[in-house]
Amino acid sequence: MLQAENLAVSLGGRRLLSGISLEAGPGRLTAIVGPNGSGKTTLLRAMTGDLRYEGRIRLNGQEVAEAHPRALAALRAVLTQETQVAFPFTVEEIVMLGLEQGQGGSDAASLLAQVDLPGFGPRPYHELSGGEQQRAHLARVLGQIGAAASAEGPRWLFLDEPVSSLDIGHQLMIMQLARNFAEAGGGVIAVMHDLNLTAMFADHVALLCKGGLRAFGRPEEVLTEPHLEHAFGCRLRINTPPSRGVWLLPQTASHG
Amino acid sequence: MVALPLPVAAQRRPGRPLARLATPGLLVLLIAVSVISVGTGAAGLSLSQIASDLVSGAGLSQRDHVILFDIRLPRLMIGLLVGAGLAVSGALMQGLFRNPLADPGIVGVGAGSGLGAVLAIVLGGLLPAGLLSAVGAQLIPVAAFAGGWVTVILLYRVATQGGRTSVPTMLLAGIAVGAFSGAITGMLVYIANDQQLRDLTFWGLGSLAGASWSKVGSGVVFILPVLLLAPFLGRGLNALALGEAQAAHMGVQVQLVKRLAILAVAASAGASVAVAGGIGFIGIVVPHLLRLLTGPDHRLLLPNAALLGATLLVLADMLARTLVAPAEMPIGIVTATIGAPVFLWILLRRRGIAGF
Numbered sequence: 001m002l003q004a005e006n007l008a009v010s011l012g013g014r015r016l017l018s019g020i021s022l023e024a025g026p027g028r029l030t031a032i033v034g035p036n037g038s039g040k041t042t043l044l045r046a047m048t049g050d051l052r053y054e055g056r057i058r059l060n061g062q063e064v065a066e067a068h069p070r071a072l073a074a075l076r077a078v079l080t081q082e083t084q085v086a087f088p089f090t091v092e093e094i095v096m097l098g099l100e101q102g103q104g105g106s107d108a109a110s111l112l113a114q115v116d117l118p119g120f121g122p123r124p125y126h127e128l129s130g131g132e133q134q135r136a137h138l139a140r141v142l143g144q145i146g147a148a149a150s151a152e153g154p155r156w157l158f159l160d161e162p163v164s165s166l167d168i169g170h171q172l173m174i175m176q177l178a179r180n181f182a183e184a185g186g187g188v189i190a191v192m193h194d195l196n197l198t199a200m201f202a203d204h205v206a207l208l209c210k211g212g213l214r215a216f217g218r219p220e221e222v223l224t225e226p227h228l229e230h231a232f233g234c235r236l237r238i239n240t241p242p243s244r245g246v247w248l249l250p251q252t253a254s255h256g
Numbered sequence: 257m258v259a260l261p262l263p264v265a266a267q268r269r270p271g272r273p274l275a276r277l278a279t280p281g282l283l284v285l286l287i288a289v290s291v292i293s294v295g296t297g298a299a300g301l302s303l304s305q306i307a308s309d310l311v312s313g314a315g316l317s318q319r320d321h322v323i324l325f326d327i328r329l330p331r332l333m334i335g336l337l338v339g340a341g342l343a344v345s346g347a348l349m350q351g352l353f354r355n356p357l358a359d360p361g362i363v364g365v366g367a368g369s370g371l372g373a374v375l376a377i378v379l380g381g382l383l384p385a386g387l388l389s390a391v392g393a394q395l396i397p398v399a400a401f402a403g404g405w406v407t408v409i410l411l412y413r414v415a416t417q418g419g420r421t422s423v424p425t426m427l428l429a430g431i432a433v434g435a436f437s438g439a440i441t442g443m444l445v446y447i448a449n450d451q452q453l454r455d456l457t458f459w460g461l462g463s464l465a466g467a468s469w470s471k472v473g474s475g476v477v478f479i480l481p482v483l484l485l486a487p488f489l490g491r492g493l494n495a496l497a498l499g500e501a502q503a504a505h506m507g508v509q510v511q512l513v514k515r516l517a518i519l520a521v522a523a524s525a526g527a528s529v530a531v532a533g534g535i536g537f538i539g540i541v542v543p544h545l546l547r548l549l550t551g552p553d554h555r556l557l558l559p560n561a562a563l564l565g566a567t568l569l570v571l572a573d574m575l576a577r578t579l580v581a582p583a584e585m586p587i588g589i590v591t592a593t594i595g596a597p598v599f600l601w602i603l604l605r606r607r608g609i610a611g612f
Binding site for chain 2: 045048049050069070072073074077078080083084085086087088089090093094097098100101144
């Protein structure tokens with residue numbers, strides 16, 4: 001269980017987040033959505049232990065700020081929005097960085113196949129396209145975390161805009177990979193930009209607005225016209241398709 | 257059955273066919289160059305004579321025995337320690353700053369260490385007698401270490417913000433540190449006496465000519481522990497290559513790794529400057545060549561850098577001793593003549609790559 005209680009984050013004297021309380025369970029994909037600057041990445045970075053926070057954040061009952069880096073690394077893995085690699089590593093060496101954290105149970109070749117980079121192991125990382133690099137890091141993150149659950153409890157994936165640099169085929173594929181992790185008993189927290197993908201894949205959605213939590217609940221409860229108009233400042237029409245999720249279509253910009 | 261972890265060098269590395277052969281190959285090269293170096297010089301000592309002298313103590317005349325033990329061997333030891341120390345401190349600093357262009361000599365750590373050494377030479381006599389006798393012959397290396405340490409911390413603080421190092425800021429800060437050290441050194445030259453002036457001149461050029469067993473002692477105290485312990489920072493530095501946040505996500509104690517790397521750079525670069533003066537480019541050329549050969553994995557890079565750095569410096573010293581014999585060239589001239597063009601070549605290769 002991931003529990004945030006009355007969470008607040010300030011950076012350089014500015015309040016970026018305040019009054020956030022939410023619970024994300026294992027076995028679910030919880031999406032964090034909101035307009036630019038609403039505090040999505042800040043919330044994720046507080047949850048992963050990158051930022052100092054006020055209030056509480058407990059991951060499997062353990063206060064994140066007090067946990068040892070090694071203990072946290074065994075419990076959760078993090079995919080950041082962008083990662084700059086300083087030296088000429090090969091793709092396999094990047095994946096090995098995650099595998100060497102020792103959850104075991106996999107090898108670089110099969111992890112690369114999972115993210116649709118089969119045979120990419122010996123290639124220089126810097127020669128990959130942006131989307132391929134992002135998928136290589138996802139393979140590293142999956143290698144670090146290993147199985148979705150262990151005897152000590154569920155494990156967690158924190159993904160910051162995991163599909164923003166991917167084509168639509170790979171967007172669906174990577175979101176499905178995240179869902180599979182959740183369905184195998186792990187917890188997934190993902191900052192998302194695309195509301196349609198969010199509606200398709202998320203079990204719960206946290207809608208942030210100006211550093212506060214505007215709404216939290218199932219996609220159909222949160223992705224509503226009033227909530228979205230309040231948060232994003234534009235009017236959207238919501239259609240419900242016969243299968244999972246909703247379709248959001250831009251209508252007229254209320255601030256245009 | 258539990259699989260035992262293979263030594264890093266023995267692991268299979270796709271795309272890196274030379275990774276497994278590099279360490280043994282470099283070790284053979286190091287031994288060969290060392291043996292040739294001991295046998296080369298104004299007094300022609302044959303290898304068989306040296307070998308029997310080392311084994312039985314009776315292969316050489318009294319004069320040649322003194323040359324071997326008081327000149328050639330300490331000089332070889334200094335060459336090995338300083339070469340290894342410079343290359344490893346270069347590799348550590350590049351890992352710490354996440355940039356292959358960071359080098360103790362280029363970014364002013366050498367200048368900071370030199371300033372510490374110069375302060376110790378000129379003003380050391382002003383220290384209380386009790387403290388002076390306690391530190392003894394290690395005063396200059398200790399001062400060089402302190403100067404280097406302050407410089408690396410200063411550079412890191414100035415150039416790194418939010419876990420990202422700005423290379424232009426780092427290089428410009430290095431220029432400022434170098435200029436400041438130069439100014440203070442210039443002031444000290446005015447108040448130095450003749451003996452101190454001779455010592456000061458030595459720092460500018462860089463040379464192994466003043467090698468002695470007491471200097472070997474400084475190298476053993478300050479450089480050897482760094483060479484032995486640096487590879488243990490390898491895993492942390494590998495993770496740090498993706499950024500500080502990413503390394504922390506992978507369970508690395510980032511602050512600890514950074515502090516240890518800074519201490520190690522200051523100790524090995526500082527002691528190198530203290531015993532051999534300013535020798536440039538070993539710290540940047542050696543890790544770069546090794547990355548081309550075996551990849552950027554610091555667990556391989558750090559021990560291999562020690563081997564190749566030691567080999568290249570002993571080789572450069574041999575050139576410095578023999579090219580203009582019977583006179584001797586400062587070794588810094590040799591390393592800069594070869595190293596500066598290689599540095600430019602690295603810059604040309606990196607043009608257009610992200611991060612610089």
